[in-house]
Structure formats: C-alpha cells, structure tokens
Amino acid sequence: MKRHLLSAADLSHSDALLVLDTAAQLARVADRPVKKLPTLRGRTVVNLFFEDSTRTRISFEAAAKRLSADVINFSAKGSSVSKGESLKDTALTLEAMGADAVVVRHGSSGAPHRLASSGWIGGSVVNAGDGTHEHPTQALLDAFTLRENLVGGEGDLTGKKVTIVGDVLHSRVARSNVLLLSTLGADVTLVAPPTLLPIGVETWPCKVSYDLDPVIPESDAVMMLRVQLERMTDSYFPTAREYSRRYGLDNHRMSLLSERSIVMHPGPMNRGMEITADVADSKRSVIVEQVANGVSVRMAVLYLLLGGNAPAATPINEPSEGI
Amino acid sequence: MNSPRVRTVFEAADIDRVLTRISHEIIEGAKGAQDLVLLGIQSRGVPLADRIGRRISEFEKVDVPVGALDITMYRDDLRLRPARALETTALPDVGVDGRIVVLVDDVLFSGRTVRAALDALNELGRPRVVRLAVLIDRGHRELPIRADYVGKNLPTSLQESVRVRLAELDGEDAVTLSSGGQSPRGGPNPGGEVA
Numbered sequence: 442m443k444r445h446l447l448s449a450a451d452l453s454h455s456d457a458l459l460v461l462d463t464a465a466q467l468a469r470v471a472d473r474p475v476k477k478l479p480t481l482r483g484r485t486v487v488n489l490f491f492e493d494s495t496r497t498r499i500s501f502e503a504a505a506k507r508l509s510a511d512v513i514n515f516s517a518k519g520s521s522v523s524k525g526e527s528l529k530d531t532a533l534t535l536e537a538m539g540a541d542a543v544v545v546r547h548g549s550s551g552a553p554h555r556l557a558s559s560g561w562i563g564g565s566v567v568n569a570g571d572g573t574h575e576h577p578t579q580a581l582l583d584a585f586t587l588r589e590n591l592v593g594g595e596g597d598l599t600g601k602k603v604t605i606v607g608d609v610l611h612s613r614v615a616r617s618n619v620l621l622l623s624t625l626g627a628d629v630t631l632v633a634p635p636t637l638l639p640i641g642v643e644t645w646p647c648k649v650s651y652d653l654d655p656v657i658p659e660s661d662a663v664m665m666l667r668v669q670l671e672r673m674t675d676s677y678f679p680t681a682r683e684y685s686r687r688y689g690l691d692n693h694r695m696s697l698l699s700e701r702s703i704v705m706h707p708g709p710m711n712r713g714m715e716i717t718a719d720v721a722d723s724k725r726s727v728i729v730e731q732v733a734n735g736v737s738v739r740m741a742v743l744y745l746l747l748g749g750n751a752p753a754a755t756p757i758n759e760p761s762e763g764i
Numbered sequence: 765m766n767s768p769r770v771r772t773v774f775e776a777a778d779i780d781r782v783l784t785r786i787s788h789e790i791i792e793g794a795k796g797a798q799d800l801v802l803l804g805i806q807s808r809g810v811p812l813a814d815r816i817g818r819r820i821s822e823f824e825k826v827d828v829p830v831g832a833l834d835i836t837m838y839r840d841d842l843r844l845r846p847a848r849a850l851e852t853t854a855l856p857d858v859g860v861d862g863r864i865v866v867l868v869d870d871v872l873f874s875g876r877t878v879r880a881a882l883d884a885l886n887e888l889g890r891p892r893v894v895r896l897a898v899l900i901d902r903g904h905r906e907l908p909i910r911a912d913y914v915g916k917n918l919p920t921s922l923q924e925s926v927r928v929r930l931a932e933l934d935g936e937d938a939v940t941l942s943s944g945g946q947s948p949r950g951g952p953n954p955g956g957e958v959a
Binding site: 459462463466467469473474475477478479480744745746747748749750751752753754 | 853
C-alpha cells in the first residue's frame with residue numbers, strides 16, 4: 442500500500458482486498474466485551490475537518506480509539522482557521538504535535554493531495570472527502586457492504602452490477618466508488634440527468650445512462666446519492682418533484698429489483714427526494730449496515746498504514762511468521 | 765556461508781502419537797473434559813488444536829469446544845516490520861469465562877507469541893485456568909513462560925530453525941530442523957517457525 446490514501450485509485454486489486462479482509466477480521470472486535478485492541482497505542486491520529494461531517498468524523502474517531510490511538514479532533518469552526526490561518530500553517534502545527542496520521546476533510550478538491558505532497562507533514566494522509574473529488578474510505582465501506590451482501594464476504598466483486606444514481610457531478614462518493622468497484626471487477630452504471638454528470642465521465646471505467654427504469658431490474662445493488670443542495674449553485678433540474686419522479690427510488694421501482702438486490706445510500710439522506718422513507722427503512726436497505734462497516738473499514742486503513750514501521754506490503758506471503 | 769542442511773526430526777507417526785499423549789495429559793490435568801476449551805494460535809496451532817480436540821472428544825465422549833486465536837494485534841514487534849495481514853480469531857460459542865483454556869501452538873521458542881496470546885485472551889474473557897500445549901519446545905526463552913504439555917523437547921542452537929509442517933496447511937506432517945543459511949530470530953524467518 443502507498444503511504445497515503447488520497448484516492449480510491451491508489452489501491453491496487455490486492456491492496457483493496459487486503460483492506461477488506463482486514464476489515465472483516467476487525468469487524469469481530471465490535472462483538473467482544475472489550476471493544477479495543479492495543480495495536481496503535483502511542484500513535485496520534487488527527488481528524489482535520491474543514492467541512493461539516495457527522496458520520497465520517499465519528500467513524501474515524503471510533504476506529505482510531507478502538508485501536509488505542511490518541512485522537513485529536515480539529516474542526517475549522519472555532520479554530521484559528523476562522524481567523525484566516527492557512528492550510529500550511531495548520532499542517533505545520535499538527536506536525537509539531539507529532540501526528541502519525543492526518544485524516545483530512547476539505548471543501549476544496551485536492552487539499553489532501555497538497556497536504557501529502559508538500560512535505561509539510563511526515564505522517565500518512567487519509568482523504569476523508571475533498572470537495573467534489575474523492576472519498577476513498579466511503580468507497581471501501583461500500584465495497585465491504587456489497588461483498589458481505591452479494592458474494593458472501595470473500596473475494597472480489599467480479600460481474601456484480603452496481604448502479605449509482607443521482608448527483609454524480611457533485612459526488613466524491615460516486616467517483617471513488619466507480620474507481621474502486623471497477624478495480625474489484627464490478628460493472629458500474631451511473632444514472633443521472635445530463636446536467637448532473639461531470640465533464641469527461643465517458644472516460645470513467647463505467648457505463649452511463651440517463652434513464653433509471655431500464656437499469657433497475659438487472660442491478661445487484663442500487664446506490665442512491667444525496668442531492669447536494671448546498672453545492673447547487675445553479676438549477677440542474679426543473680423541480681425537486683420532477684427529479685424524484687425520474688430518479689428517486691420509491692416502492693414501485695424497488696419492486697422491480699431482483700430478489701437479492703440491495704439498496705444503499707452514503708447518507709445523510711434527503712428522505713422524499715432521492716429515496717422515499719419506505720425504501721430507506723425497508724428490508725433491502727443496508728444503510729445502517731454501511732455505517733457500522735465504516736468503522737471496521739477505517740480501522741483496517743489506519744492499522745495497515747500505521748500498524749508497522751511501514752504501510753502493509755501486498756501481497757503478504759508470510760502468513761505463518763513467528764515472533 | 766554454508767548451505768542449509770535440512771533434517772527431519774519428527775515424522776507423521778511421531779506427531780500422531782505425541783498428540784494422543786498430550787490429549788490424555790490434558791484430560792488428566794483437567795480431571796475430565798468438562799469445562800475444557802482449546803484455542804489454537806494462528807496459524808499452525810489451529811489444526812493442532814483441532815486434532816487434540818477430536819481425540820479428547822473421542823476418549824471422553826463429550827464435545828470439546830475448539831477455537832482459533834490470532835495474536836497479530838498483540839505482538840511486541842509490530843513496529844519492527846511493515847503492517848501485517850490479520851488472521852481469524854474464532855471463539856467457541858461457550859466463550860472462555862470460567863473455563864479451563866488450553867492454548868495450543870506448534871513451536872515454543874522465545875515465549876513472545878504466548879505472551880501476546882495471554883494478552884489477547886485477557887480481553888476475550890476470564891478463564892479459570894490457562895494452560896499451554898506445544899508440539900515442539902526448542903528452548904531459548906526470553907520471557908518467564910513454560911509449557912504444561914510438550915510433545916518433544918528439541919535442543920537447538922540459535923542458528924538453526926525449526927519448521928513444523930502439517931497436512932492441513934502444508935500437505936504433509938513433519939518437523940524439520942535446518943542449520944546454517946537461515947538468519948536467526950530478528951531476521952526473516954521461514955514459514956512455520958514460531959517463537
């Protein structure tokens with residue numbers, strides 16, 4: 442594995458499988474009376490959040506704490522950033538505090554890359570969402586959830602059909618998922634109105650459709666993206682009602698899904714917009730499972746990056762090594 | 765550097781006999797098979813625990829719960845090498861609380877694996893008693909740890925390496941001793957050598 446996790450494209454096929462396999466083992470820690478491992482004792486993980494987030498920050502915090510790392514939470518609100526401190530000065534401060542890993546969320550695409558390549562900090566940088574660019578750990582937890590539900594929790598996702606629906610233009614989740622899921626062998630189809638697809642989407646390793654209904658029956662999983670109203674600086678569709686009529690997932694569309702297909706959503710949901718409450722709370726919905734898997738996958742990422750004197754090498758071929 | 769000489773010190777039939785003896789000793793020590801839980805330390809302790817469990821179940825006509833313990837996260841040398849892949853920890857449904865837990869491993873060497881296993885066990889519950897069974901004790905302890913049940917004491921030098929091969933993982937049962945050519949502990953050990 443590379444030292445930083447900035448993009449889902451940083452993960453090779455064997456890297457991705459290593460993260461998922463490690464996450465599967467770490468998921469069991471949640472069932473134990475002592476939900477803690479001593480592995481990262483003495484390591485410091487900084488959550489550097491320039492943008493609001495509930496589940497991602499809490500998820501990273503829980504993951505780091507279950508591995509016994511020290512966690513420092515930094516949010517831009519109420520910090521010197523609101524007094525105009527630059528990314529560089531913030532980074533130098535963190536470096537002086539001895540951060541072994543910096544988990545960064547930033548409103549600008551490329552901020553984690555800048556942090557990782559600038560030489561300002563010596564630790565690993567983990568991208569927790571940058572602008573409309575990438576969110577690799579979300580893609581990993583989605584891949585983990587897909588693997589658990591569709592192929593019995595082992596191997597990759599070869600031949601599984603995953604449909605990602607909605608606001609692809611503003612979605613870092615969609616981009617990371619397309620990259621990671623195609624690495625793992627899944628067939629990904631993006632469904633969105635033409636106005637909500639980014640320029641250059643034809644070069645992505647996936648299919649694109651403007652129409653949801655023909656894609657639904659052959660999907661093994663449907664991932665609904667949040668309509669990111671806070672990023673909507675223009676009018677991308679006539680009315681919310683028209684959007685949910687054409688691209689929303691309701692009971693009727695869900696009934697067209699094959700029997701074993703699942704419904705996913707990265708959260709937070711706009712109930713009634715891209716997904717109806719009935720669907721979100723139905724048996725097919727694995728949305729709560731996605732959140733739980735997020736902690737396991739982030740534990741795996743932190744462990745593989747920080748658990749040794751170097752990030753894990755792949756493929757690991759010395760399983761029976763003794764101390 | 766001389767090339768490594770490999771010598772078989774234990775064959776399939778020897779391993780069989782020794783496991784049968786250890787099974788009897790465990791029953792004797794526990795005064796029956798009630799409350800027993802066997803935990804194999806990954807990776808070669810796991811098939812050994814299975815085999816001992818099967819024997820005890822046969823001798824005592826009760827099902828002995830058998831599980832697997834991965835100690836990777838508790839190792840004391842994690843920071844000396846790149847992060848490693850994890851293996852499965854699977855506890856039997858009965859858990860370990862109040863039980864007589866027998867840890868099973870292939871080779872006892874420095875004792876650090878067992879120390880890590882005791883730490884791991886501590887977070888999984890509170891056994892009444894913990895015992896240790898190993899197929900080979902090769903000496904050179906670095907911690908005050910000893911085995912309760914030993915298949916064979918094998919005097920070795922630090923330059924030698926002991927390798928246990930088991931049918932479940934390696935296709936055949938054998939214990940081999942190779943001298944020279946291998947770096948001693950701290951260096952990259954060959955598969956199968958456990959401290």
